[in-house]
Amino acid sequence: xxxxNLAIQQFSQLSDDECQTRIEAAKAxxxxxxxxxxxxxxxxxxxxxxxxxxxxxxxxxxAAASKAEYIVFCGVHFMAEVADILTxxxxxxxxxxxxxxCAMADMANLAKVExxxxxxxxxxNPDESVTPVTYINSAADLKSFCGEHGGIxxxxxxxxxxxxxxxxxxxxxxxxxxxxLGRNTGFKMDIPLEQMVVWDFxxxxxxxxxxxxKNARMILWKGFCSVHQMFKPDHIDAFRAKYPDGKVIxxxxxxxxxxxKSDFVGSTEYIIRTINESADGTRWLVGTELNLVKRLAEQNxxxxxxxxxxxxxxxxxxxxxxxxxQHLLWVLESLVAGKVVNQxxxxxxxxxxxxxxxxxxxxxxx
Ligand code: 13P
Ligand code: SF4
Numbered sequence: 015x016x017x018x019n020l021a022i023q024q025f026s027q028l029s030d031d032e033c034q035t036r037i038e039a040a041k042a043x044x045x046x047x048x049x050x051x052x053x054x055x056x057x058x059x060x061x062x063x064x065x066x067x068x069x070x071x072x073x074x075x076x077a078a079a080s081k082a083e084y085i086v087f088c089g090v091h092f093m094a095e096v097a098d099i100l101t102x103x104x105x106x107x108x109x110x111x112x113x114x115x116c117a118m119a120d121m122a123n124l125a126k127v128e129x130x131x132x133x134x135x136x137x138x139n140p141d142e143s144v145t146p147v148t149y150i151n152s153a154a155d156l157k158s159f160c161g162e163h164g165g166i167x168x169x170x171x172x173x174x175x176x177x178x179x180x181x182x183x184x185x186x187x188x189x190x191x192x193x194x195l196g197r198n199t200g201f202k203m204d205i206p207l208e209q210m211v212v213w214d215f216x217x218x219x220x221x222x223x224x225x226x227x228k229n230a231r232m233i234l235w236k237g238f239c240s241v242h243q244m245f246k247p248d249h250i251d252a253f254r255a256k257y258p259d260g261k262v263i264x265x266x267x268x269x270x271x272x273x274x275k276s277d278f279v280g281s282t283e284y285i286i287r288t289i290n291e292s293a294d295g296t297r298w299l300v301g302t303e304l305n306l307v308k309r310l311a312e313q314n315x316x317x318x319x320x321x322x323x324x325x326x327x328x329x330x331x332x333x334x335x336x337x338x339x340q341h342l343l344w345v346l347e348s349l350v351a352g353k354v355v356n357q358x359x360x361x362x363x364x365x366x367x368x369x370x371x372x373x374x375x376x377x378x379x380x
Contacts, residue, residue: 021348025347030059033339037342038063040350044350047349048065048346049077050063050066051065051076051077051085051089051097052088053088054286055282055303056088060338069169069281070096071283073089077097083105084105085107086108086110087358092153095107095360096150097358113336114334116151121236122148122215127190130213131188133218134188137228141164143185147165147177147187148168149192150167150168157367161368161371166179166375169375170266170282171280171283171380177189177203178203179374185231188213194239194273195267196232201270240329241303242269242301242302245268245301246271259297260299266279268301268302282306289321296319300323302324303330305334307323
């Protein structure tokens with residue numbers, strides 16, 4: 015067992031309350047050398063320590079603008095990678111628990127995407143006719159692949175503008191890893207469902223015929239988020255039957271059927287803004303991660319506005335949940351002691367092209 019494993023074991027014995035006061039003390043000692051970024055899906059005991067809260071786009075911008083020496087990202091692995099890519103080489107990105115990945119991001123990897131590109135080459139010339147677009151929920155080497163092949167990164171906030179950018183350059187888009195964000199956004203842009211085909215990465219030629227590939231405008235990777243896939247059209251029907259005046263809002267990682275039945279569809283920041291700005295006494299059914307929905311319910315309760323979680327079963331993002339006060343305290347007290355633990359560092363040869371794909375997105379200024 016190495017030294018850092020020994021250390022985290024000692025911290026894991028501490029109660030949440032003990033962690034709270036020590037986290038505040040460590041933050042005070044590190045002062046402006048430290049920036050803690052917190053994604054909205056983080057649990058409350060961690061979220062309250064964030065200097066800035068946001069969705070993945072807002073936090074990417076915050077990382078890029080930060081001058082802090084240490085950026086502790088309370089979120090998942092790809093977010094800390096983005097922070098590392100967009101900051102100066104002397105700034106250090108830290109993820110409190112390195113096992114906090116994103117199960118959807120892991121559904122695409124470089125070997126499979128390169129194979130898809132090769133297999134597409136047998137039918138069309140992808141470097142002339144396909145823009146690769148990766149959701150920010152993806153590993154750095156996939157962002158690098160997009161940078162290298164004239165492609166771009168998107169988030170759930172800017173997916174439409176990014177797709178417009180992509181279609182201005184080439185006639186088709188290969189969209190990975192989330193088929194739902196791709197389909198929901200493409201459909202809003204009037205792309206017919208039959209021109210959005212699913213690339214099954216476990217099948218030769220994605221399980222598609224030559225004709226399907228030639229006719230497709232969007233080739234959607236067969237990835238999904240298991241949290242957002244829990245929401246079903248039946249949940250919306252049951253809510254509407256009980257609360258006919260209620261409104262339904264969903265994240266575009268939810269299925270096409272759920273998004274079609276929703277009154278509003280948008281990113282995490284959009285969901286927060288829409289509910290917080292809604293009239294007093296409004297009732298909402300919300301199709302996104304549980305920690306965020308609980309926070310929205312709490313924040314709006316006093317004005318009689320209700321936010322209900324869409325699924326009857328509890329489903330939070332288990333990887334986001336890995337970042338707990340114990341891990342946060344461990345990384346902060348290690349910094350106070352002059353030791354960096356859990357740094358996320360993207361090799362420069364990968365970071366270069368990944369930065370290009372990210373920069374193309376940031377330049378759209380959405
Ligand atoms: P946002 O871009 O809305 O933060 O979404 C990130 C994410 O992982 C949602 O599941
Ligand atoms: Fe990934 Fe889904 Fe968790 Fe978002 S909610 S980080 S997409 S697993």
